[in-house]
Amino acid sequence: MELKKLKKCSEYQWMAEPYGKMRVPVRFYGDRRLIEEMDEKVLEQASNVTMLPGIVGACHVMPDAHWGYGFPIGGVAAFDPDKGGIISAGGVGFDISCGVRTITTGLAAEEIQGRKGDIASLLARKIPAGVGSMGKLSLSPGQMDDMLTAGARWAVEQGYGHKEDLDHIEEHGAIAGAKPKCVSDHAKIRQKKQVGTLGSGNHYLEIQRVSEVFNEKIAQTYGLVKGQIVITIHCGSRGLGHQIGTDFLKRMVISAPKYNLEIPDRELACAPIDSSVGRDYLGAMRCGMNCALANRQVLTHLLRQAFSELFPRAELKLLYDVSHNTCKEETHRINGKPRRLFVHRKGATRAFGPGYEKLPPEYKDAGQPVIIGGTMGTASYILAGTKESMDIALGSACHGAGRSMSRRAATKKWRGADVMHSLAARGIIIKSPSLRGIAEEAPEAYKDVTAVVEATHQAKLSQKVAKLTPIVCIKG
Amino acid sequence: MAEIEGVSSWEHFPHRADMGIRGTGPSLHAAFEQTALAMTAVITSLDTVEAGQKVDIACSAPDDELLLVDWLNALLYEMDTRRMLFSRFEVRIEGGDLTGSAWGEPVDVEKHTPAVEVKAATYTELAVVCEDGGWMAQCIVDV
Numbered sequence: 001m002e003l004k005k006l007k008k009c010s011e012y013q014w015m016a017e018p019y020g021k022m023r024v025p026v027r028f029y030g031d032r033r034l035i036e037e038m039d040e041k042v043l044e045q046a047s048n049v050t051m052l053p054g055i056v057g058a059c060h061v062m063p064d065a066h067w068g069y070g071f072p073i074g075g076v077a078a079f080d081p082d083k084g085g086i087i088s089a090g091g092v093g094f095d096i097s098c099g100v101r102t103i104t105t106g107l108a109a110e111e112i113q114g115r116k117g118d119i120a121s122l123l124a125r126k127i128p129a130g131v132g133s134m135g136k137l138s139l140s141p142g143q144m145d146d147m148l149t150a151g152a153r154w155a156v157e158q159g160y161g162h163k164e165d166l167d168h169i170e171e172h173g174a175i176a177g178a179k180p181k182c183v184s185d186h187a188k189i190r191q192k193k194q195v196g197t198l199g200s201g202n203h204y205l206e207i208q209r210v211s212e213v214f215n216e217k218i219a220q221t222y223g224l225v226k227g228q229i230v231i232t233i234h235c236g237s238r239g240l241g242h243q244i245g246t247d248f249l250k251r252m253v254i255s256a257p258k259y260n261l262e263i264p265d266r267e268l269a270c271a272p273i274d275s276s277v278g279r280d281y282l283g284a285m286r287c288g289m290n291c292a293l294a295n296r297q298v299l300t301h302l303l304r305q306a307f308s309e310l311f312p313r314a315e316l317k318l319l320y321d322v323s324h325n326t327c328k329e330e331t332h333r334i335n336g337k338p339r340r341l342f343v344h345r346k347g348a349t350r351a352f353g354p355g356y357e358k359l360p361p362e363y364k365d366a367g368q369p370v371i372i373g374g375t376m377g378t379a380s381y382i383l384a385g386t387k388e389s390m391d392i393a394l395g396s397a398c399h400g401a402g403r404s405m406s407r408r409a410a411t412k413k414w415r416g417a418d419v420m421h422s423l424a425a426r427g428i429i430i431k432s433p434s435l436r437g438i439a440e441e442a443p444e445a446y447k448d449v450t451a452v453v454e455a456t457h458q459a460k461l462s463q464k465v466a467k468l469t470p471i472v473c474i475k476g
Numbered sequence: 477m478a479e480i481e482g483v484s485s486w487e488h489f490p491h492r493a494d495m496g497i498r499g500t501g502p503s504l505h506a507a508f509e510q511t512a513l514a515m516t517a518v519i520t521s522l523d524t525v526e527a528g529q530k531v532d533i534a535c536s537a538p539d540d541e542l543l544l545v546d547w548l549n550a551l552l553y554e555m556d557t558r559r560m561l562f563s564r565f566e567v568r569i570e571g572g573d574l575t576g577s578a579w580g581e582p583v584d585v586e587k588h589t590p591a592v593e594v595k596a597a598t599y600t601e602l603a604v605v606c607e608d609g610g611w612m613a614q615c616i617v618d619v
Binding site: 066068132 | 488489490491492493494495519537538542545546549552553556557559561582583585588589590591592593595596597598599600602616618619
């Protein structure tokens with residue numbers, strides 16, 4: 001990206017002024033290098049987003065942004081339903097509510113060091129992952145609708161996890177307003193045997209060590225202790241989410257002329273929030289969100305079972321669960337006035353600051369945990385939402401490292417076996433059904449997550465709390 | 477209908493986070509078949525998939541580009557729900573209606589070592605064009 005196209009607002013904030021059909025500016029967050037390294041398509045896609053009706057403030061671009069489809073990955077944009085604002089299936093994506101949760105264990109890294117191989121093998125057997133995998137559950141139509149309505153809460157009621165887990169999930173484990181009748185039979189059939197599966201690609205279950213603490217007070221609130229083991233799960237709404245995205249993208253493209261919508265890019269297919277298509281999509285998308293929350297809850301149950309076999313002393317507690325492909329109805333102060341907005345976060349994480357009323361009491365002073373997934377060879381980070389973030393980018397932060405090269409380029413550059421061996425030499429065990437998959441996920445194919453997190457911290461989108469380094473990574 | 481002669485082929489093209497798939501051929505339906513092969517090749521090597529079991533597909537859309545996406549997403553639905561991979565395709569297109577078949581076998585992780593799951597065909601870089609007497613069909617797939 002040519003920086004001369006942008007106006008510098010501060011060390012970590014840049015802006016593309018609106019021109020032509022752009023209604024609002026594009027705001028970039030990051031250091032000079034991260035923004036220079038972003039591909040030109042990010043500016044093009046973010047500019048397209050600003051042309052959509054009812055957009056409020058800006059299209060915000062996170063430090064890890066890259067070329068997506070329609071919306072850039074790492075894009076945040078809010079729309080006002082009272083100003084003809086739209087909701088976009090492309091602005092949420094196919095993996096609705098893809099997200100991450102981190103679980104503390106109370107175990108010291110030394111306690112698992114000698115049994116790393118055993119726990120890796122056990123998890124590879126117990127966690128359904130990858131193409132063709134089936135979950136341990138097969139849902140009837142009635143159970144499916146219950147799960148889509150009540151998400152992680154449904155999972156806990158079925159015996160997968162504890163009630164206390166729900167306090168540490170966005171929306172308390174289930175988003176209101178989910179409408180199973182807006183979800184196609186195709187989507188439900190796809191999900192029937194996929195509840196509690198990990199998926200593949202950049203999804204993972206990773207055992208990590210808290211290697212650095214930046215903010216002792218918040219780390220203590222979150223239960224993070226240097227040298228201890230945590231586990232992070234990254235996955236989404238599986239076949240159901242993919243099908244909802246597919247179904248509604250088509251529906252929105254076809255209905256756009258009816259609503260006089262001029263869509264600069266078909267993948268930005270959208271509909272007015274206040275329309276039958278918009279309302280149906282909201283109802284279905286919320287089902288997708290609950291599906292992802294239920295999915296991660298069931299996976300946590302399987303994880304707890306596996307851990308108790310080898311480490312009966314461990315107490316696996318959910319630190320927090322965040323989603324990064326969503327559209328949420330939120331109230332934000334814009335020019336001093338509260339406004340009801342629909343906030344799309346595509347490859348971006350909600351990062352609400354201290355005092356947010358829906359945070360569990362124990363997290364109210366610290367702010368909402370923000371989990372940033374890195375690569376299997378680098379690091380992940382825990383951050384906390386800040387008060388400033390609410391006024392900067394609608395309480396949003398980045399979601400991960402973001403890719404710096406295509407999958408194709410990665411397989412040309414690296415062999416999966418070499419990646420595995422080099423990680424093994426550093427004490428990191430990878431379990432994956434495919435060597436090509438490992439090559440595609442090579443750590444060097446991603447941006448520098450430490451730089452992304454540092455920029456996020458400096459831009460005050462969130463503040464650093466702790467760094468987690470990988471020990472075992474289960475991939476699908 | 478006589479078969480139109482010409483060379484058909486598929487390839488992948490780059491996209492930062494996902495994968496571009498492209499099929500070319502002497503006819504529209506050949507290009508669609510090749511794009512489907514390119515999609516399977518995102519997941520696994522085509523030569524590991526035996527084309528034993530047949531599945532029929534039908535879909536329709538208002539234009540060729542939307543029809544390509546529908547065809548690919550219909551295949552993904554069958555792959556996901558039947559837990560199968562496909563390595564041979566036949567497509568017939570009349571107006572906006574597509575009828576086709578896919579041949580393949582159940583997923584065998586050891587045999588196919590699938591690299592990644594395809595979530596959906598997208599409208600990004602979507603194109604179906606007739607040029608130089610041949611057809612090209614492409615899009616990005618979300619993985």
